[in-house]
Amino acid sequence: MSAFDLQAWMQPHLARVEQALSGGIAAHSPAALGQAMRYAVLDGGKRLRPLLVLATAEAVGEAPGSTSALNAACAIELIHAYSLVHDDMPCMDNDVLRRGKPTVHVQFGEAQALLAGDALQTLAFEFLTPQDGSVSAGVQAACVGLLARASGYQGMAGGQAIDLASVGQRLTEDQLRQMHRLKTGALLLCSVHMGAACAPGVPAPVQAALGRFGQALGLAFQVVDDVLDVTADSATLGKTAGKDEAADKPTYVALMGLAAAKAYADALATQALQALADTELPEARLAALRALTAMVVERNN
Amino acid sequence: MSAFDLQAWMQPHLARVEQALSGGIAAHSPAALGQAMRYAVLDGGKRLRPLLVLATAEAVGEAPGSTSALNAACAIELIHAYSLVHDDMPCMDNDVLRRGKPTVHVQFGEAQALLAGDALQTLAFEFLTPQDGSVSAGVQAACVGLLARASGYQGMAGGQAIDLASVGQRLTEDQLRQMHRLKTGALLLCSVHMGAACAPGVPAPVQAALGRFGQALGLAFQVVDDVLDVTADSATLGKTAGKDEAADKPTYVALMGLAAAKAYADALATQALQALADTELPEARLAALRALTAMVVERNN
Numbered sequence: 017m018s019a020f021d022l023q024a025w026m027q028p029h030l031a032r033v034e035q036a037l038s039g040g041i042a043a044h045s046p047a048a049l050g051q052a053m054r055y056a057v058l059d060g061g062k063r064l065r066p067l068l069v070l071a072t073a074e075a076v077g078e079a080p081g082s083t084s085a086l087n088a089a090c091a092i093e094l095i096h097a098y099s100l101v102h103d104d105m106p107c108m109d110n111d112v113l114r115r116g117k118p119t120v121h122v123q124f125g126e127a128q129a130l131l132a133g134d135a136l137q138t139l140a141f142e143f144l145t146p147q148d149g150s151v152s153a154g155v156q157a158a159c160v161g162l163l164a165r166a167s168g169y170q171g172m173a174g175g176q177a178i179d180l181a182s183v184g185q186r187l188t189e190d191q192l193r194q195m196h197r198l199k200t201g202a203l204l205l206c207s208v209h210m211g212a213a214c215a216p217g218v219p220a221p222v223q224a225a226l227g228r229f230g231q232a233l234g235l236a237f238q239v240v241d242d243v244l245d246v247t248a249d250s251a252t253l254g255k256t257a258g259k260d261e262a263a264d265k266p267t268y269v270a271l272m273g274l275a276a277a278k279a280y281a282d283a284l285a286t287q288a289l290q291a292l293a294d295t296e297l298p299e300a301r302l303a304a305l306r307a308l309t310a311m312v313v314e315r316n317n
Numbered sequence: 318m319s320a321f322d323l324q325a326w327m328q329p330h331l332a333r334v335e336q337a338l339s340g341g342i343a344a345h346s347p348a349a350l351g352q353a354m355r356y357a358v359l360d361g362g363k364r365l366r367p368l369l370v371l372a373t374a375e376a377v378g379e380a381p382g383s384t385s386a387l388n389a390a391c392a393i394e395l396i397h398a399y400s401l402v403h404d405d406m407p408c409m410d411n412d413v414l415r416r417g418k419p420t421v422h423v424q425f426g427e428a429q430a431l432l433a434g435d436a437l438q439t440l441a442f443e444f445l446t447p448q449d450g451s452v453s454a455g456v457q458a459a460c461v462g463l464l465a466r467a468s469g470y471q472g473m474a475g476g477q478a479i480d481l482a483s484v485g486q487r488l489t490e491d492q493l494r495q496m497h498r499l500k501t502g503a504l505l506l507c508s509v510h511m512g513a514a515c516a517p518g519v520p521a522p523v524q525a526a527l528g529r530f531g532q533a534l535g536l537a538f539q540v541v542d543d544v545l546d547v548t549a550d551s552a553t554l555g556k557t558a559g560k561d562e563a564a565d566k567p568t569y570v571a572l573m574g575l576a577a578a579k580a581y582a583d584a585l586a587t588q589a590l591q592a593l594a595d596t597e598l599p600e601a602r603l604a605a606l607r608a609l610t611a612m613v614v615e616r617n618n
Contacts, residue, residue, distance in 0.1 A: 047482075049470055049475060107431060108428050127409050130409065131481070134399075134400075134403060135475070139469050139470065141461055142462070144461070145461045145462035145465060153455040153457070153458040154454040156457075156461070157446055158454075160442055161443070164439050164442035173436040174436070177429070181348075
């Protein structure tokens with residue numbers, strides 16, 4: 017076991033993502049809209065999806081400074097951020113606290129929150145299509161195709177629709193897994209696929225194993241989320257704890273109990289690590305993905 | 318003057334757009350979300366933006382059956398449709414009538430309207446990145462780059478933010494033009510640019526003249542919109558008439574009076590036609606764009 021230092025790996029990557037996101041929302045944008053967008057995106061969040069993009073790109077051989085990987089990392093964080101802004105609105109989850117701050121609609125009003133979410137989604141696709149020739153048209157088109165399909169009605173938005181329809185319903189484990197596969201899993205899996213797409217020519221078996229990794233990790237993430245909703249307090253979580261239970265939302269904890277849900281998360285992490293081994297990529301290049309997997313399961317917010 | 322039959326030209330194009338849009342929102346999507354998306358997009362609207370894409374693509378030499386042009390046509394209509402769904406919501410314009418039907422949030426509830434708008438935006442980028450090899454990566458990337466920049470905070474969404482901030486304000490004509498250049502003009506101009514991008518290798522002077530055409534047409538469209546808000550009734554308009562005046566929104570009619578606004582629309586149409594002539598493309602290939610320009614200025618809804 018190598019002594020991989022995740023924090024040391026993450027620090028420069030996070031700094032680059034933060035800088036690129038900040039630079040992407042120019043100061044000269046219509047004042048209130050730009051402020052709401054920056055508020056929603058900057059200085060918050062674990063940046064798990066961008067880190068997965070960057071770690072996967074490096075695993076398949078992209079250089080750490082890859083522009084295509086950085087753009088894809090920012091794009092997926094923008095999609096995630098837009099979904100949170102809209103999810104928190106009164107007509108959806110009506111939440112007032114996110115990442116330890118008032119939600120965007122509380123801070124800027126509903127109209128700006130709606131517009132900011134819309135514009136953040138669009139900005140993701142601007143990031144994937146830089147106009148300076150730094151990323152090939154092939155990589156641009158591949159990443160847009162992946163991100164759009166993971167985000168839309170057959171992906172994240174579809175999962176949210178199932179979620180809306182399922183409040184107060186008793187779902188089977190299969191139905192719950194399908195909802196989460198779309199609602200949160202699709203973007204996490206897409207992070208992995210986009211990272212791999214940044215390096216053209218990744219062999220199909222490697223892509224397939226990375227896909228299995230992304231699916232197991234995405235599901236593990238959601239199971240841990242459900243566990244934390246029950247076990248963590250709002251201050252640690254940075255968002256309102258106990259919301260799912262209060263809203264009678266179907267969760268893994270509700271379905272299988274707390275101890276079994278924790279054990280399931282661990283089993284999924286083991287599956288994810290096995291899929292990484294199946295890629296047969298050099299062990300050193302997989303270290304960041306392994307460490308991110310551990311982070312997902314061991315996180316407390 | 319050739320006897321160009323716009324209706325005969327439009328009919329098969331509209332049928333293809335309608336069919337492609339309908340096919341793009343699969344029946345197996347989460348039920349309520351798919352219904353809301355279809356309701357928002359199908360069987361309504363003048364399809365001006367798709368027609369502009371298709372007419373421009375043909376003007377620069379694409380075949381009438383071009384897949385790339387059809388995809389771009391659908392994509393821009395999806396962006397337009399999403400913006401209407403969100404614009405009509407209670408926290409924005411709070412409108413209940415659109416294209417002669419109850420608005421999406423009235424019909425399906427606010428949460429579904431929010432999600433449907435989000436998913437329609439995403440679907441636009443799916444249309445631009447078909448996975449069947451029918452459109453080159455270069456055209457895919459070019460169209461995504463154009464559409465994202467026209468729709469986001471530096472385009473349509475930015476214009477909506479200025480609009481939000483300007484209710485009850487007295488804008489100068491320059492400020493009003495800037496707002497509309499973003500809010501409605503950016504998508505109309507983008508229709509022209511995407512149409513031209515479907516045929517790689519269009520000479521820069523032709524692209525520039527088409528750009529001037531798109532800008533003049535976009536502004537003419539907005540001026541006519543302002544005129545119709547005052548002169549048409551809700552039944553003809555298919556949406557609530559007199560809204561702008563009631564909301565004390567800045568309009569060209571408020572700024573310059575009704576007669577001058579009508580004359581300005583005509584002058585802009587003349588500019589648009591001159592820009593078409595400046596392309597020096599064969600006159601027969603420009604006929605549809607000329608006829609669409611006349612339609613924009615002479616429309617009554």
